[in-house]
Amino acid sequence: MSRHDFGKEVNMKVDRRTFIKGCSIAAAAMGLSETMVPKLVEAATASQRPPVVWLHFQECTGCTETLLRATHPDVGRLILDIISLDYQETVMAAAGHQAEEVLHETINKYNGKFICVVEGGIPTKDGGIYCKIAGKTAMQILAEVAPKSAAIIALGTCAAFGGIQAAKPNPTGAVGVQDLVKGKPIVNIPGCPPNPVSFLGTVLHFLTFGSLPRLDNMGRPLFAYGRKIHDQCERRAHFDEGRFAEQFGDKGHLEGYCLYKVGCKGPGTFANCPVVRFNEVGVWPVSVGHGCVGCTEPAFWDTMTPFYERLPGVNLPFAGGAVQGANSAGMKILGVTAAAVGIHAVVGIGKKVLGGGKDKTSEQA
Numbered sequence: 001m002s003r004h005d006f007g008k009e010v011n012m013k014v015d016r017r018t019f020i021k022g023c024s025i026a027a028a029a030m031g032l033s034e035t036m037v038p039k040l041v042e043a044a045t046a047s048q049r050p051p052v053v054w055l056h057f058q059e060c061t062g063c064t065e066t067l068l069r070a071t072h073p074d075v076g077r078l079i080l081d082i083i084s085l086d087y088q089e090t091v092m093a094a095a096g097h098q099a100e101e102v103l104h105e106t107i108n109k110y111n112g113k114f115i116c117v118v119e120g121g122i123p124t125k126d127g128g129i130y131c132k133i134a135g136k137t138a139m140q141i142l143a144e145v146a147p148k149s150a151a152i153i154a155l156g157t158c159a160a161f162g163g164i165q166a167a168k169p170n171p172t173g174a175v176g177v178q179d180l181v182k183g184k185p186i187v188n189i190p191g192c193p194p195n196p197v198s199f200l201g202t203v204l205h206f207l208t209f210g211s212l213p214r215l216d217n218m219g220r221p222l223f224a225y226g227r228k229i230h231d232q233c234e235r236r237a238h239f240d241e242g243r244f245a246e247q248f249g250d251k252g253h254l255e256g257y258c259l260y261k262v263g264c265k266g267p268g269t270f271a272n273c274p275v276v277r278f279n280e281v282g283v284w285p286v287s288v289g290h291g292c293v294g295c296t297e298p299a300f301w302d303t304m305t306p307f308y309e310r311l312p313g314v315n316l317p318f319a320g321g322a323v324q325g326a327n328s329a330g331m332k333i334l335g336v337t338a339a340a341v342g343i344h345a346v347v348g349i350g351k352k353v354l355g356g357g358k359d360k361t362s363e364q365a
Contacts, residue, residue: 019041019078020041023037023041025200025276026204029276030201030205031223036208039208040207040208043207044082046207049082049084050083050113050114050150051106051110051114052087052117053145054085054087054089054116054119055116055119055142056088056089057120057131057138057158058121058122058123058163058174059121059158061090062192063155063191064090064091064119067196076196078200079196079199079200082204082207083115086102086106086110086114089133107148112150115149116145116146116149116152117152117153118153118154119159120156121158121175122175122176122179123138123173124139125172125173126173139180142177142180142181151184151187151206152177154176154177154189154190155199156189156191157190157192157194158176158192159176159177160176161190161297161298162176164192166301167299167301167302176188178219185211185212187213188215188220189220189221190220190296191271192300195224195276195277198221198276201221201224202221205221220296224271224272225270228269228270229266229267229269229292230266230267230269232272233266234287235258236258238256238258240317241317244259244261245257245259247262248289253289263309265291265292265311267311268297268313269294269296269297273292274287
């Protein structure tokens with residue numbers, strides 16, 4: 001099957017209005033001003049679309065399914081409009097030897113120019129026998145494809161950090177892409193599943209600026225994972241005021257109070273879920289009454305469980321809530337300021353005494 005035929009199979013064009021809207025959403029997610037939208041559109045509509053090889057390993061295909069079902073605008077079709085998806089087992093019509101021919105043709109023809117998207121963890125135990133495609137282990141396939149790519153996007157927590165497959169006791173020795181591939185730019189877009197807009201923003205940044213976006217110390221784009229969910233959550237005011245749901249279904253839960261006490265892991269999770277919501281319909285887990293499970297964090301299946309118990313090490317507000325806390329903080333600030341003023345005054349007096357009555361600090365000022 002030729003690239004043209006494959007393109008017709010998976011790529012239905014979106015109208016220009018939807019296209020621009022999608023680029024605007026991505027620009028907002030990346031923290032770019034609206035003046036950058038035309039540049040994003042220009043880069044995304046270039047005649048030469050970047051070839052993409054999309055590998056599937058140990059995963060549930062949820063990341064692809066979420067991407068293809070994204071709406072308002074149709075982010076999945078928007079991405080397929082921007083890139084040339086040359087190999088993707090879930091959506092391609094080819095199978096067996098025909099599919100393998102497409103893969104090898106692409107990585108050789110576009111050596112050093114294609115983007116490699118990896119979905120799923122990679123098993124390493126017993127030589128990697130727990131995930132095989134066309135007689136090759138996931139480790140072998142990754143070792144063959146990754147060195148020939150221009151950059152790698154690890155999509156989903158499984159590809160980024162190993163995911164549920166890597167949960168203790170990790171019987172298959174599952175790891176993320178960054179544990180095996182060295183010497184290539186890698187960006188992790190974790191989540192179970194990740195928000196499609198985070199993926200779109202990363203692709204557009206690469207096309208527009210010729211580089212991956214700024215990353216945190218875990219290889220995640222700062223525009224999407226630079227702040228804690230807790231700091232952006234619409235229930236944060238309830239936390240600050242000491243209003244919590246004590247159990248699911250109680251009065252506090254029904255009134256939208258903070259879910260920390262019923263297990264929300266938002267205080268320890270970095271992601272943009274409260275701001276860039278799935279499918280642009282105002283929905284994410286916390287908004288519908290379920291706490292964050294921390295799925296964008298490494299080893300979250302081990303570190304965030306039990307999911308319905310409190311995350312340790314979180315400072316709760318003072319009795320009476322944020323008002324008392326704010327007043328206390330304010331009094332401390334005033335106290336420190338007063339102390340600083342007092343120290344400055346004492347120093348000034350000392351200088352006057354030592355300098356024969358002159359305050360050199362004031363003189364210089």
